[in-house]
Amino acid sequence: MKDSKDRKEAPDFELKDVNGKTVKLSDFRGKAVMVDFWATWCGPCQIEIPWFMDFERKYKDQGFVVIGVAMDDEGWPVVKPFIEQMKMNYRVVIGNDRTADMYGGIEALPTTVLIDRDGRIASTHVGLAGKQDFQDAIETLLQAPAAETRTAKLHFPSFRAN
Amino acid sequence: MKRGVTANVKVTATLSDGFHLNSHTPAEDFLIPLTLKWVAGPVEQGEVAYPKPQMVKVPFQEKPLSVLTGKFELVTPFKIPANASVGLVTVTGKLRYQACNDKSCFPPKTLDVKVPVEVQ
Numbered sequence: 001m002k003d004s005k006d007r008k009e010a011p012d013f014e015l016k017d018v019n020g021k022t023v024k025l026s027d028f029r030g031k032a033v034m035v036d037f038w039a040t041w042c043g044p045c046q047i048e049i050p051w052f053m054d055f056e057r058k059y060k061d062q063g064f065v066v067i068g069v070a071m072d073d074e075g076w077p078v079v080k081p082f083i084e085q086m087k088m089n090y091r092v093v094i095g096n097d098r099t100a101d102m103y104g105g106i107e108a109l110p111t112t113v114l115i116d117r118d119g120r121i122a123s124t125h126v127g128l129a130g131k132q133d134f135q136d137a138i139e140t141l142l143q144a145p146a147a148e149t150r151t152a153k154l155h156f157p158s159f160r161a162n
Numbered sequence: 163m164k165r166g167v168t169a170n171v172k173v174t175a176t177l178s179d180g181f182h183l184n185s186h187t188p189a190e191d192f193l194i195p196l197t198l199k200w201v202a203g204p205v206e207q208g209e210v211a212y213p214k215p216q217m218v219k220v221p222f223q224e225k226p227l228s229v230l231t232g233k234f235e236l237v238t239p240f241k242i243p244a245n246a247s248v249g250l251v252t253v254t255g256k257l258r259y260q261a262c263n264d265k266s267c268f269p270p271k272t273l274d275v276k277v278p279v280e281v282q
Contacts, residue, residue, distance in 0.1 A: 041194045041260060042267040044222040071269065082192075108266035127265035128222050 001137055004144070007120035010035075010113065011102035015069070015093035018080055023067060023093050026119060031063040032141035033115040034134075037095060037106045039071045040082045044128035045110040049086055051131045055138060056090040062142050063117065066090035069099060071109060114138070117146035164282045165248075168208075168241040171277055173198060173257065175234055182229035183259045185215030189228045194260035194270045198236050201254045204246050205279055208239035220264050246281050253277040 010033075014024045025033065036052055038045035049068070056066045068090060070079045075094050083092055100106035103113060104124075114123045114137055122141055163169055177183065184193045200207045213234035217226040240253065253276070260270040 039267070039269070040192055041270065043190075043193070043220070043227075043262065044265060044267060046192075047222045073270075108268050110266070127263075 001114070001123045001140065002121070004116070004120075007116060007118075007122055010115045010119055010121045013099050013102065015095065015099065017091050017093050018076065018083060023091050025067070025115075028065050028067075028115075029119045030117055030146045031065050032059075032117055032138060034064070034066045034138065035069060035103075035113040035115065036066065037069045037071055037100070037103070037109055037111040037113075039109050040078050041072070042109045046086075047128060048110055048112070048131075049088065051134065053087075053089050055135065059138055059142060064138060064142060068092040069095040071095045071100065071106065114141060116141050116144065163240070163242050163279055165242045165246050166244040168239050171238050171240050171253075173236045173238075173275055175230075175236075177231055177233075177261070180263050181261050182218060182220075182227070182231045182263070183261050185228040185230050186212035187215065187228055189217075189225055190223075193227070194258070196230065196236075197256075197258045198238070198275070199256050199258075200238065201256075203253060204243070204251050204281070205253050206241040206243060207253070208241065211237040220262075222264070240277075240279065242279070242281055248281050251279045251281055253279055 010025060012026045014022055017023050034052065052066045055064065068088065070092055072078050079092065079094060108126050110128065112125045112129065113121055116122045123137060183196055186196050188195050196212065198210045213230055213236065215228040215230055218229050219226045255275040257273045257275050258270060261268045
């Protein structure tokens with residue numbers, strides 16, 4: 001994972017989920033977010049999806065969110081049955097070339113981007129990774145409070161002192 | 163090619179080490195098969211003979227996958243009808259494939275295939 005000072009802001013996107021509801025990345029500011037670029041035809045992606053379902057379950061209440069960005073050209077007709085079959089418990093949206101370009105092109109899948117509570121990219125991993133590696137990274141991100149929270153904590157004592 | 167004659171046309175592909183393509187008959191329904199589809203024209207095409215796949219175990223799949231690696235050929239018999247016009251004809255087709263390595267997969271691609279045929 002990148003040092004906090006080296007992280008850049010994650011490009012914002014606004015895409016529809018399976019129910020037609022808009023999912024906007026910046027709406028999750030303050031939470032740690034895993035953005036997983038995947039596709040139904042991608043074998044390695046299918047290995048990771050159950051892990052991400054576990055993470056969503058385990059860390060949801062601590063301020064963690066998974067967003068699956070499906071890159072299937074055929075869109076919902078293939079993605080929706082897949083979501084149902086896998087019983088995916090996290091948000092899935094359909095990505096497009098623009099979304100891919102914003103994240104450097106997404107030449108291979110899976111590509112997994114971890115975003116800190118301040119909306120900055122902490123890591124980008126291309127290809128199948130280890131579940132434990134993801135879990136460690138998520139826990140590290142969750143332990144770090146968002147900048148706003150940090151600022152509030154720093155300012156409060158000085159206010160009292162005056 | 164002379165009119166009335168059949169000849170085999172070979173489309174050859176070479177994959178870099180560490181990469182594989184799904185064969186024409188992948189082991190799982192969700193995988194995108196290798197296909198070669200010719201556009202109908204003055205040259206008649208027979209059935210495409212796809213290369214024999216290998217059953218390969220990859221880290222991300224429980225069952226072995228039916229894949230192609232290295233160099234392989236797709237062979238299609240082209241037949242010039244006896245009544246075809248003499249001259250140059252370009253036969254076109256679409257080769258669709260989807261490749262992976264042992265950790266990642268790459269978006270499916272469709273390549274244009276063009277075969278110039280001099281009908282005599």
